[in-house]
Amino acid sequence: xxxxxxxxxxxxxxxxxxxxxxxxxxxxxxxxxxxxxxxxxxxxxxxxxxxxxxxxxxxxxxxxxxxxxxxxxxxxxxxxxxxxxxxxxxxxxxxxxxxxxxxxxxxxxxxxxxxxxxxxxxxxxxxxxxxxxxxxxxxxxxxxxxxxxxxxxxxxxxxxxxxxxxxxxxxxxxxxxxxxxxxxxxxxxxxxxxxxxxxxxxxxxxxxxx
Numbered sequence: 001x002x003x004x005x006x007x008x009x010x011x012x013x014x015x016x017x018x019x020x021x022x023x024x025x026x027x028x029x030x031x032x033x034x035x036x037x038x039x040x041x042x043x044x045x046x047x048x049x050x051x052x053x054x055x056x057x058x059x060x061x062x063x064x065x066x067x068x069x070x071x072x073x074x075x076x077x078x079x080x081x082x083x084x085x086x087x088x089x090x091x092x093x094x095x096x097x098x099x100x101x102x103x104x105x106x107x108x109x110x111x112x113x114x115x116x117x118x119x120x121x122x123x124x125x126x127x128x129x130x131x132x133x134x135x136x137x138x139x140x141x142x143x144x145x146x147x148x149x150x151x152x153x154x155x156x157x158x159x160x161x162x163x164x165x166x167x168x169x170x171x172x173x174x175x176x177x178x179x180x181x182x183x184x185x186x187x188x189x190x191x192x193x194x195x196x197x198x199x200x201x202x203x204x205x206x207x208x209x210x
Contacts, residue, residue, distance in 0.1 A: 023071060023102050025196055026080040027052070029112045030091040030136045032170075033084075042088060042169040044114035044154040044181065045136075048188045049083050055189055064101070067094040071102075075196040091136040092143025099144060106149040110195065111140060112188070116165070118155030120173065121180030123187060125207040126151050127200060150200055152191060154184065 029049035037043055052058065053070075058081055060068040069082035080102060084094035095109060102108075113136055118124055128148045131137035141147045157177065159168035173181060187207075194203035 021078045022104055023080045023108060024077040025110060025192070026082065026098050026102060026104055026108050027110045027112065027192060028067070028082045028084060028095055028098060030084045030088060030094070030140075031113075032088050033086070037170065039172045040170050041156040041173055042114055044156055045112040046083060047181070048112045048152070048154060048185055049081060051185050051188050052081055052192065064097060065093075066090075066097045069098065075193045077196050079192075079196065088136040088139075090139055092139035092141070095140040096143040106144055106146050109144075109149040110152060110192075111137070111149065112152045112154065113137065114156045114169065115153035116156055116158045116169070118153055118157075120155050120157050120177040121184055122155040123184045123191075123207065124153045124155075125191060125195075125200075125204045126153065127204065150195075152188070154181065156181070 027049070029045035031037065031043035031046040032040070053060065056074065058070045060070050060081070060083060062069045062071065066086050067082045067084050069080055071078065071080045073079070074081075080098065082094065082098055084091050086093050095111065099106065099109060113134060115124070115132070115134070117132065127150050129151070130147055131141055137151070156169070156173065159165060172178075191203060191207055194207070
């Protein structure tokens with residue numbers, strides 16, 4: 001009769017965690033969680049992520065404390081699509097956690113967010129830089145310890161002299177602005193594909209000309 005203890009050595013051990021390829025690109029949209037902020041200008045980064053989720057019917061099934069994400073093959077490469085779960089001022093928690101989770105360099109991180117210095121209907125891709133007065137970007141730079149990561153900035157325009165900045169970014173865009181932003185969000189997919197397949201510099205050239 002076979003002793004059960006003798007069988008243990010014959011059963012292959014399964015790793016506790018599936019080994020993942022290091023992603024070529026980690027895309028993180030930042031904004032504020034909650035239905036009350038869903039349609040506010042400050043959530044333009046979330047809107048961009050939604051265009052990708054909807055187009056490819058992705059399921060953000062990796063639910064972490066500071067972010068939700070999906071990892072898989074997109075544009076023939078391993079890509080992470082993420083959405084922060086923190087408030088804007090703590091966006092760095094999500095960025096740092098994503099880089100740690102996938103053991104990736106900051107240069108693999110593409111942050112998508114709103115920018116008041118760009119008019120609605122315009123989008124800009126940048127290789128690196130400071131926060132530019134954006135608290136979400138300030139948090140990310142402080143948490144990951146570098147500003148050496150690309151970012152995709154979605155124009156929301158500036159408030160009039162009669163409206164303060166906070167109430168402006170936490171309010172919904174006007175109809176004409178929403179239409180302009182929606183049109184530019186459709187380029188998100190093409191931009192991500194370009195970064196992966198042609199590189200950041202080449203993609204910046206045509207993105208920033210538009």
